[in-house]
Amino acid sequence: MEQFCDRQFGVFTTRQVFLEYTRAELRALLARGEWVRVFHGVYREATTPSSVTLRVAAARLSMGLTFLAASYHTAAELHGFSVINDGLTHVLGIQASRSQRLIVHRDRVDPAQLEPINGIVTTNAARTCVDLARALPRMDALATLDLALRQGLSRAELGVEIERQAGRRGCRQAAELITLADCRAESPMESRTRLRCIDARLPHPEPQLEVQTQDGPRRIDLGWRQWQIGLEYDSATWHSGEPAAVRDNPRHNSLTTQGWTIFYTAAPHVYQHPHTFTEPIRQAIATRRA
Template sequence: MRLGLEQVRNKQFGVFTTRQVLSEYTRAELRARIDRGEWVRVFHGVYREATTSPSPELRVEAARLSMGLTLLAAAYNTAAELHGFSVLANQPTDVLGIQASRSPRLVVHRDQVDPEELQLVHGTATTNAVRTAVDVARTLTRMDALATLDAALRMGISSPALIVELEKHTGRRGRRQAAQLIALADGRAESPMESRTRLRCIDAGLPPPEPQVVVPTRNGLRRIDLGWRRWRIGLEYDSAAWHLGETAALRDNPRHNWLSTEGWTIYYATAADVYHHPHHFTTPIRHALDRA
């Protein structure tokens, strides 16, 4: 990349506009680099190098340049990405504004936001963490919303702060859902799928399971993703990345054997179960709780 454009790119989180390119290259050179896949269009008239990751900072800056604005703030899931508690990947870029978007990958929200609800994160304007968490809790599906709230609590946001923020959202779509899920949120959950699995249990009428149950055994402490300590029943989310292969068997089998020795019964849930067939694990657990 030629020096002039490189300097511009470095000031703009890795993006550059057609006009900026044409100050250093011909239009034919621009087209050639796009055709070769070296440069990738982010939004209308704005590009990044193919080797540059489309971070939330980059995408918000690309949206600002594409819309011709002086300032643009991230919101909803893009704001959650910036704050570090988003649980969804490959989502459209969410920003605040009044100008219509020309791209399905850019969503412009016309929300009213007070200046004190905005902050800079990594040099990008965004709704603050508490406002963002409640916005997401109102608008995502219940499973994704709870996973986001759990992650926000794990990042250090407090439940009282969420409750105070929720009062500002009276009359907004999804407020009731947010209120219900804030009451269920638990920062002890260590992954989005654990949060989704826990919600499936609650929705099935099971007693709310405790996240990350630590069980003392004669061979040391053992941890269970979700558990009902009173009945010594546990539920593990069976992630293929963590629980498959010979190494996983060597790790998991002794752990579960020691839990069995202590009187614990362990059940398992896969991603397919959580998303499509929750009764595969909630029904056996209900029967086990009834027997216990």
């Protein structure tokens, strides 16, 4: 199978298998776990790791097509600004899929909206971003836009694309979130936290706000400089354990010495109970305004 795998991103079809193996041998290799079924009629060796390029190549072969374009979540993976891993492969087409893991979107696309990445055709960055900004929940959509801007996509390109898609479902949400997107956000959860603040009708916070202290510059995930109020998102991986305390505590102490009030939040609060941090911040801003 090597000659096929080398040309097809590590996958091969049932038809290609039968050039060298019998049906019984195919079943035995699958049963022993030496080969893995990717999509209907397409396989990979167990030692070949799955990847986004492999999955799109497998989708094209499974559907019997000579051309297939990745889209939505899968296109975002190829571009490097995916924030949601739904475990599915998303492509454009008109042919129905026989796999629950393969989603075919029957969207029209202009050839100018396509580009190759690592040998795989995909919707370009702007088209991908706007598609996701229309389709995803608001918090995930903004996180996608923030990351895409951080990686170099321009707001102007997004503006052109949103005009191109005017009238499609979700365009109003996408247009609103494009105006809120900010390349300074350093993680998807920071983006989601920022949107919770905006949706709570707080003054818009500044991402990665830098404060000069007597111990040097300090950065806060989100902040309101006018009122010296900051909000930190506590990641379980980055802000836990003794090393995190050794790193974070002096930083927070120096901010407090400068007169800053720092609030904290974590994923459960952002997703389910945003009032637990937005309301205390609202009260703190009101107090400092007074």
